[in-house]
Amino acid sequence: MTVRIDKKIKGYAVVTPDDKAKETAKAAAPAPAAEPEDNVIQMHERIERPEVLIGSTYKIKSPLVEHAMYVTINDIVLNAGNEHEHRRPFEIFINCKSMEHFQWIVALTRIMSAVFRKGGDVTFIVDEMKAVFDPRGGYFKAGGVYMPSLVAELGHIVEDHLKSIGMLHDPEMSDHQRALIAEKRKQFEERSKKNADAGSAGLTGSAADHPEDIEVTGEGATFPPSATMCHKCSTKALVLMDGCATCLNCGYSKCG
Numbered sequence: 001m002t003v004r005i006d007k008k009i010k011g012y013a014v015v016t017p018d019d020k021a022k023e024t025a026k027a028a029a030p031a032p033a034a035e036p037e038d039n040v041i042q043m044h045e046r047i048e049r050p051e052v053l054i055g056s057t058y059k060i061k062s063p064l065v066e067h068a069m070y071v072t073i074n075d076i077v078l079n080a081g082n083e084h085e086h087r088r089p090f091e092i093f094i095n096c097k098s099m100e101h102f103q104w105i106v107a108l109t110r111i112m113s114a115v116f117r118k119g120g121d122v123t124f125i126v127d128e129m130k131a132v133f134d135p136r137g138g139y140f141k142a143g144g145v146y147m148p149s150l151v152a153e154l155g156h157i158v159e160d161h162l163k164s165i166g167m168l169h170d171p172e173m174s175d176h177q178r179a180l181i182a183e184k185r186k187q188f189e190e191r192s193k194k195n196a197d198a199g200s201a202g203l204t205g206s207a208a209d210h211p212e213d214i215e216v217t218g219e220g221a222t223f224p225p226s227a228t229m230c231h232k233c234s235t236k237a238l239v240l241m242d243g244c245a246t247c248l249n250c251g252y253s254k255c256g
C-alpha cells in the first residue's frame with residue numbers, strides 16, 4: 001500500500017499489536033455500557049453547594065484539649081427521590097473554644113472538605129487519620145478505646161459518619177468468631193469467680209466481696225479492669241488465659 005504524504009512529518013509512532021487491540025475494544029465497548037449510567041449523578045468537584053445541607057454534629061471530649069470540640073459533617077443528597085439516591089459528605093467544620101489548635105484545624109478541615117467534594121472513594125482518609133500518633137501520647141475514651149491522637153479521633157468520627165450514610169460497612173464477624181469470643185469470655189468469668197471463692201476463704205472484708213469486678217463501660221461492653229490494651233482493636237480487653245494474651249473484644253489471641 002502506498003500512502004502519499006502531503007504535510008511535513010513532525011513526529012511518528014509505531015503501531016503495536018497492543019494499540020490495535022485497544023482500538024478494537026474502544027469501538028466495541030461504549031454502546032451497551034453508556035446508557036443506564038447517564039442519569040445517575042456521582043459526586044464531583046463541579047457540583048455546586050445547595051443553599052441547605054443536612055448533617056450531623058459530633059462532640060469530642062479529649063484530655064488533650066481544655067474545651068469540648070464539636071465536629072459537624074454536612075452531606076449532599078444526590079439523585080434525590082429516585083432509586084439511586086445517596087448521601088455523600090460535602091464539608092466538615094470543627095468548633096472549639098480553645099484557640100491553641102486553631103490553625104491546624106482550619107487547614108485540616110478545608111483540605112478534608114476539598115477531598116469530600118472531589119468525590120470518588122473518600123474513605124481512605126479514615127485510615128490515614130486513624131494512623132496519626134501524637135508524640136505526647138494519646139488517651140483512653142470511655143469504653144477503654146485508645147485514641148492515639150486528636151486527629152485519630154477525628155478519623156473515628158468520619159468513619160462513624162460514613163457508616164451512618166452507608167459509605168462504609170462494618171466488617172462482618174463470622175458466627176464462628178462470635179462464638180469463640182463468647183466462649184473465651186465465659187471461661188474467663190468462671191475462672192475469676194473460682195479464684196475469688198478460693199481467696200475469700202482466708203480473706204475478710206471488702207476485697208473478698210468484690211472479686212474481679214466486671215466493669216461496665218460507656219459503650220455497654222464489659223471488660224475486666226485488669227485487662228490490658230489489645231493492639232488489634234485498641235480496646236482494653238486483653239486478658240491472660242492459659243498463659244496466652246486473649247482479647248475479649250475482637251477475639252485476637254497471641255497464640256493464634
Ligand SMILES: [Zn+2]
Nearest residue numbers: 230233247250
Ligand atoms: Zn482486640
